[in-house]
Amino acid sequence: MLMLLSDVKILRHASYITVMDTNKIRIASYNMRKARGLDQQRRPERTAQVINALTADVVVLQEADKRLGPRHPALPRKLIEAETDFELVEVSANEISIGWHGNAILVRKGLRVRETKRLELPGLEPRGAVRMTLDVGAGLTVVATHLGLMRRDRRAQLAVLEAATSDEEHVVIAGDFNEWSARKGFEPLAERFEMLSPGKSFHAGRPIAALDRFALSHGIEMRDGGVEQGTLARVASDHLPIWSDIVVPAITC
Numbered sequence: 001m002l003m004l005l006s007d008v009k010i011l012r013h014a015s016y017i018t019v020m021d022t023n024k025i026r027i028a029s030y031n032m033r034k035a036r037g038l039d040q041q042r043r044p045e046r047t048a049q050v051i052n053a054l055t056a057d058v059v060v061l062q063e064a065d066k067r068l069g070p071r072h073p074a075l076p077r078k079l080i081e082a083e084t085d086f087e088l089v090e091v092s093a094n095e096i097s098i099g100w101h102g103n104a105i106l107v108r109k110g111l112r113v114r115e116t117k118r119l120e121l122p123g124l125e126p127r128g129a130v131r132m133t134l135d136v137g138a139g140l141t142v143v144a145t146h147l148g149l150m151r152r153d154r155r156a157q158l159a160v161l162e163a164a165t166s167d168e169e170h171v172v173i174a175g176d177f178n179e180w181s182a183r184k185g186f187e188p189l190a191e192r193f194e195m196l197s198p199g200k201s202f203h204a205g206r207p208i209a210a211l212d213r214f215a216l217s218h219g220i221e222m223r224d225g226g227v228e229q230g231t232l233a234r235v236a237s238d239h240l241p242i243w244s245d246i247v248v249p250a251i252t253c
Helices: 044-053 077-083 151-164
Strands: 002-004 024-031 058-062 086-088 104-108 113-121 127-134 140-146 171-176 193-197 212-217 221-227 242-247
Touching: 024 044, 024 140, 024 171, 024 212, 044 077, 058 140, 058 171, 077 086, 104 127, 104 140, 113 151, 127 151, 140 151, 212 221, 212 242
Parallel strands: 002 193, 024 058, 140 171
Antiparallel strands: 024 242, 058 104, 086 104, 113 127, 127 140, 171 212, 193 212, 221 242
């Protein structure tokens, strides 16, 4: 069952969790709408400012590439290098895009990525996900995804993601789940995951739905979370970014 963070006990922090805490991390998710804002202007530098404001260690992006042709990046590599503290995780299947089916991942410099894998998802429209393993605590697998528009397809896609992470103990699935219901549609994850939403993230001009979410496998603790509602975030996309501070079990001797 989906839970809003208002439904759970949260520990507040004065500042974001850094990679110096070996089993703590801040993960953010942002459907950046190909860097096209509600003013209908495509301004990737504005998108980069919103991403920086999240003070996250990992940012999973949806709609990070343009949709047609060779799928040129909506957030250029050079801009990421020059204007952010992040490194791009290489997940593209070509030498042009920064993502896979629009899913891209940024990690703060110094955070070690051990493995990445592209995942094809079923459905009437082309969809995909990216799986990444991080050296955080006893190990953390992060899956970045953007699910389909039809619930039937979303259930099938979640079943694929559950199976693709079945050999991993600590998993976070983050992204745009495209599910308007707070209770239905998450059945394939019910056994191993808890669905959490920091709040309503869509539409950015007037948030009415919690479409952007995190699914946490058992054993991962969410300490805090929220929706970025700054001035730039409210115009940079039709979605607001979400973030969560999580604790991964430490390595045991």
